[in-house]
């Protein structure tokens with residue numbers, strides 16, 4: 001059910017469950033998906049970051065409370081798997097789906113999702129984003145994330161890069177992409193605008209429609225609008241929906 005829809009310039013954003021809302025959207029109405037769904041790792045909700053903050057006394061009282069992301073438990077996998085056929089139906093011929101994934105650790109979420117994407121699409125590449133800072137963990141501390149890239153089957157993949165040397169590793173500072181350490185009031189897992197901007201430039205043209213069905217605080221939307229694309233986004237959490245609206249108005 002659509003709980004709310006807002007049009008802000010070239011952006012149309014929905015408050016509600018993305019699977020339900022996608023089912024009401026027309027076939028082939030999207031030119032590119034860039035999305036960052038919950039990985040199912042319970043981020044900031046009893047995970048390493050949250051426990052470390054509490055243990056070191058870095059956050060106290062209300063600040064030490066968990067900041068869970070909707071559907072970030074085991075259900076995240078089922079939600080992503082069920083969304084894939086809808087992504088395929090919505091994407092126009094030759095178009096591409098870029099999906100953020102985790103960076104290793106005990107749950108090989110990025111591997112599982114890559115295989116599922118390859119069943120529906122032609123899997124193209126797992127791009128490694130080296131965040132340039134040592135992250136959480138003990139053995140093999142987590143310093144990278146992934147972006148899983150797949151093309152629609154049965155049509156020539158579109159590729160709009162002007163440079164010839166686009167690699168499958170994004171090194172620290174490439175394309176101006178820098179890891180964000182969120183404040184307590186920020187979305188717990190924000191992506192830097194420059195990350196979706198990079199992929200939007202490779203896989204879409206000005207005027208195309210970019211879609212993010214798990215938009216959080218709207219980083220993909222801001223990147224799309226600033227790159228001269230149209231944007232369609234969906235967010236289930238009313239708070240992050242409002243934050244995304246404000247950011248899109250500013251963009």
Ligand SMILES: C[S@@+](CC[C@H](N)C(=O)[O-])C[C@H]1O[C@@H](n2cnc3c(N)ncnc32)[C@H](O)[C@@H]1O
Nearest residue numbers: 017018036070071190191214216217219235236
């Ligand atoms: C990893 S976050 C995205 C963060 C975003 N990339 C940003 O930079 O702000 C995933 C988002 O998906 C939302 N979400 C979870 N389940 C959803 C669903 N079924 N439909 C729409 N949004 C959902 C969560 O509330 C969360 O804000």
